[in-house]
Amino acid sequence: MHGTDSSNDISGNDELNSRVMKLESALTELKKSAPSPWQNRIEVLSKLLLPLLLFWLVFTFKDSVQQALEYQRLEVESAGAIKKILTTLHQEEVNMDEAMGSALTLSAYGSAAIMPLVGVLEHGSSNAETAAKQGLFILGLSHPDTVSRSLGAVLSKRKGQFRWQTHQAVIDILGKVEYPEAREVLLSYRPLLEKPADEGLIGWKQVVRAATIEDYKETKQTLKDALAVFGVEWGPDIRGEE
Numbered sequence: 001m002h003g004t005d006s007s008n009d010i011s012g013n014d015e016l017n018s019r020v021m022k023l024e025s026a027l028t029e030l031k032k033s034a035p036s037p038w039q040n041r042i043e044v045l046s047k048l049l050l051p052l053l054l055f056w057l058v059f060t061f062k063d064s065v066q067q068a069l070e071y072q073r074l075e076v077e078s079a080g081a082i083k084k085i086l087t088t089l090h091q092e093e094v095n096m097d098e099a100m101g102s103a104l105t106l107s108a109y110g111s112a113a114i115m116p117l118v119g120v121l122e123h124g125s126s127n128a129e130t131a132a133k134q135g136l137f138i139l140g141l142s143h144p145d146t147v148s149r150s151l152g153a154v155l156s157k158r159k160g161q162f163r164w165q166t167h168q169a170v171i172d173i174l175g176k177v178e179y180p181e182a183r184e185v186l187l188s189y190r191p192l193l194e195k196p197a198d199e200g201l202i203g204w205k206q207v208v209r210a211a212t213i214e215d216y217k218e219t220k221q222t223l224k225d226a227l228a229v230f231g232v233e234w235g236p237d238i239r240g241e242e
Helices: 006-033 036-089 096-107 110-123 126-142 144-156 164-177 180-193 197-204 213-229
Strands: none
Touching (some): 096 126, 110 144, 126 144, 180 213
8 A cells, every 4th residue: 555565564574573483493402412511601691682683684674574563553543544534435325526535536546446435336326436436547557457457357257246236337448448458358258248138148148147139239339339449340240230
């Protein structure tokens, strides 16, 4: 979140613990192997050296530890902020200004906002759905690769997990993103909508929920328009239907 790499930040803690354990182990082995006259001296020396070594290690890695703690704090704060924004977007009577402001604010959280916005597409009101589409489009401009992959995963769900409206909105967004991977996603979806409506609807209704023949035709046109952005010609359908 906010450009922080958690694996790099938290690795400081792991490395610090590892070095302390190695030092303690080395001192223990030294005590065991030392001749008895030296054991007392080594024990005294270890009591003096270990605190100094620990202080040096903590001082050396304090920045990594602080970064890890800061990352965790931001994670908690961001999760709380996202939850608050989503509460607004999922209000049944949310007005357009509130919905749009919330969706655009959510998009500022980057890739972490993609699937929450898809959730708004799926379950939100008409105003929230419009705002979510705009938020995803903004994200598509700044994170085209991640958005293309994530929205491609939505279209790949072929067992009615999403409404036809969500599929249509995703197709429209991918066309506007104009990213090479988005083109491939749209092409892979095309076989579902290539047939004439009366025939194609039968297969498509197994992919999306609650679709009618008019929904099929509308989404098909959305896909044609999206592919046209990439210079893909649709061509005549089976039995000559355009």
